[in-house]
Amino acid sequence: MHAIVIGAGIIGLSTAWNLRRRGVRVSVVDPDPATGASHAAAGMLAPAAEVVWGQSPLYPLMRASADLYPDFAADLAAESGRDLGYSSAETFVCAGDRADLASLRELTELQRSAGFDVSLIAGSAARNLEPSLAPGVSGCVTIPGDHSIDPRRVTAALIDVLGVDIVRARVSRLLSGQGRTVGVELTDGTTISADQVIVAAGGACNEIAGVPTLPLREVWGEVIRLRAPESLAPLLTHTIRGLVNARPVYIVARPDGELVLGATIREDGNSGINAGGVHRLLRDAERIIPAILDCEITDITTRARPGSPDDVPIIGRTDPGCLVATGFFRHGILLAPLGSRLTADLACGSESSWAPAGTLAAVGPERFDAQRPPGCTQHAQRTEPIQQPAGSHP
Ligand SMILES: Cc1cc2nc3c(=O)[nH]c(=O)nc-3n(C[C@H](O)[C@H](O)[C@H](O)COP(=O)(O)OP(=O)(O)OC[C@H]3O[C@@H](n4cnc5c(N)ncnc54)[C@H](O)[C@@H]3O)c2cc1C
Structure with a gap:
C-alpha cells in the first residue's frame, strides 16, 4: 500500500x-x-486541567492519549536519537484571587467527577513547593498526571x-x-x-x-517564549496554569530552561501578532509569577488552532x-x-x-x-474524475 x-x-x-x-x-x-x-503549541499534555464544562466526549480521548504518551515519546526519542523535552513535572493551577479560587473549586469537582487525580492546596503550601508564585495566589490545584513536551x-x-x-x-x-x-x-x-x-x-x-x-473554524492564539536570567534560573519547576479575573493563562517550564507563556484565544481572522493579547498575557502572568517580567522574550508566535463545532x-x-x-x-x-x-x-x-x-x-x-443545509452533501466539493497523466510519479 x-x-x-x-x-x-x-x-x-x-x-x-x-x-x-x-x-x-x-x-x-x-x-x-x-x-x-x-x-506555536506550548505542549501541555493536560487531560485533567483541560476538562471544561460541556465537553464530556473529549475527556476519555484525552485520558487515553495521555496514557499512550510515555511509549509514543520513548519510541520516537529512541528512533530519532533526539531529546523531545518531555517533562513529567506536575501541573499547578493557581487562583489569582478569591473569586478565581471559587471558580477553581467548582472546576476541581468536575475534574474529580471525570476521574482525574486533583488536589486543592492553600496558596502558602503552593509557594513552599514553587517559591516564584506571587503572594496574592490564594489557592492552587495540583495535578500530578498533567505533563508537557516540546512540540517543536x-x-x-x-x-x-x-x-x-x-x-x-x-x-x-x-x-x-x-x-x-x-x-x-x-x-x-x-x-x-x-x-x-x-x-x-x-x-x-x-x-x-x-x-x-x-x-x-480558525481560533487564533498568541504564545510568548521567554528565558529567565541566570540569577533566577530555574524560575519554575512545575507547569503553572492560572486563573486571573476568570482569564486562563499558563507558563510551561521546559527542561532546557525555556518558558512558554500562553495563550490568547480570538476568532477575528487576523494572522498578525495582536499587541493587546501579548499585553494581557504578560499582565496576567505577572499576577501569578511576578518575575516573568524579568525574563527575556525570545519569540512571539501566533497561529490558528483548527477547531471543530x-x-x-x-x-x-x-x-x-x-x-x-x-x-x-x-x-x-x-x-x-x-x-x-x-x-x-x-x-x-x-x-x-x-x-x-x-x-x-x-x-x-x-x-x-x-x-448540513438541505441539498449539501458530505461530498459536495468532490471534483470530476481525473485521468492519471503519463509521467505521474507514485
Ligand atoms: C497558541 C497555541 C497553543 C497551543 N498549545 C497546545 C498545548 O499546549 N497542547 C496541545 O495539546 N495542543 C496545543 N495547541 C493545539 C495544537 O497546536 C494543534 O491542535 C495541533 O498543532 C494541530 O496539528 P495539525 O497537524 O492538525 O495542524 P498544523 O500543525 O497546523 O499542520 C497542518 C500542516 O498542513 C500543511 N498544509 C496546509 N495546507 C496544505 C496543502 N494544501 N498541501 C500540503 N500541506 C498543507 C501546513 O503547512 C501545516 O504544516 C496549541 C495551539 C496554539 C495555536
Whole structure:
C-alpha cells in the first residue's frame, strides 16, 4: 500500500510515522513542514486541567492519549536519537484571587467527577513547593498526571525519522476515479497516485479541492517564549496554569530552561501578532509569577488552532481512498498518539479495540451530517474524475 499524508503538522507526521512502522509506504506532502499550529503549541499534555464544562466526549480521548504518551515519546526519542523535552513535572493551577479560587473549586469537582487525580492546596503550601508564585495566589490545584513536551522538538524528530518521505510541495486537489480518491495533484501540476490519501492539513483542509467541506473554524492564539536570567534560573519547576479575573493563562517550564507563556484565544481572522493579547498575557502572568517580567522574550508566535463545532477532532473516512484527520483544536499535541493510531488503523482497515468505547463515533465526520443545509452533501466539493497523466510519479 502507498499512502499520501497531506500536511506535516504533528498529526500528519505522527500518522505517517505510525503507518511506516506498520510497513506502509508513505509520502508526506507539505510546502512548509511543522510551521502551522504545531509550531506555536506550548505542549501541555493536560487531560485533567483541560476538562471544561460541556465537553464530556473529549475527556476519555484525552485520558487515553495521555496514557499512550510515555511509549509514543520513548519510541520516537529512541528512533530519532533526539531529546523531545518531555517533562513529567506536575501541573499547578493557581487562583489569582478569591473569586478565581471559587471558580477553581467548582472546576476541581468536575475534574474529580471525570476521574482525574486533583488536589486543592492553600496558596502558602503552593509557594513552599514553587517559591516564584506571587503572594496574592490564594489557592492552587495540583495535578500530578498533567505533563508537557516540546512540540517543536517532536515535529523535528518526526521529520528526521521520515527523512526523504517528505515532499515539499502544496496539494491543490484530490484526484478521484471510479468513486474514490486515487491520489493528489500539486500546485505545479505534478500528480502522485496513492491507495490511501490522508488529509491532515489542519485548518487548511477546506482549501484543497475535492475534500468534502468540513465545519472547521480558525481560533487564533498568541504564545510568548521567554528565558529567565541566570540569577533566577530555574524560575519554575512545575507547569503553572492560572486563573486571573476568570482569564486562563499558563507558563510551561521546559527542561532546557525555556518558558512558554500562553495563550490568547480570538476568532477575528487576523494572522498578525495582536499587541493587546501579548499585553494581557504578560499582565496576567505577572499576577501569578511576578518575575516573568524579568525574563527575556525570545519569540512571539501566533497561529490558528483548527477547531471543530464541538471541539472534538474530526477523524474518519470520506471515501474508500480518503481519510481526514483534523479539528484537533487546543489538544492536538496531547491527542497526537491517539489520533495518529486511530487514523492509521482506519487507513489499514485494522480494528481500534484499544481505543475507549465510542471513540470512532465521537470523532467521525458524519456526526455533522444532520447539521448540513438541505441539498449539501458530505461530498459536495468532490471534483470530476481525473485521468492519471503519463509521467505521474507514485
Ligand atoms: C497558541 C497555541 C497553543 C497551543 N498549545 C497546545 C498545548 O499546549 N497542547 C496541545 O495539546 N495542543 C496545543 N495547541 C493545539 C495544537 O497546536 C494543534 O491542535 C495541533 O498543532 C494541530 O496539528 P495539525 O497537524 O492538525 O495542524 P498544523 O500543525 O497546523 O499542520 C497542518 C500542516 O498542513 C500543511 N498544509 C496546509 N495546507 C496544505 C496543502 N494544501 N498541501 C500540503 N500541506 C498543507 C501546513 O503547512 C501545516 O504544516 C496549541 C495551539 C496554539 C495555536
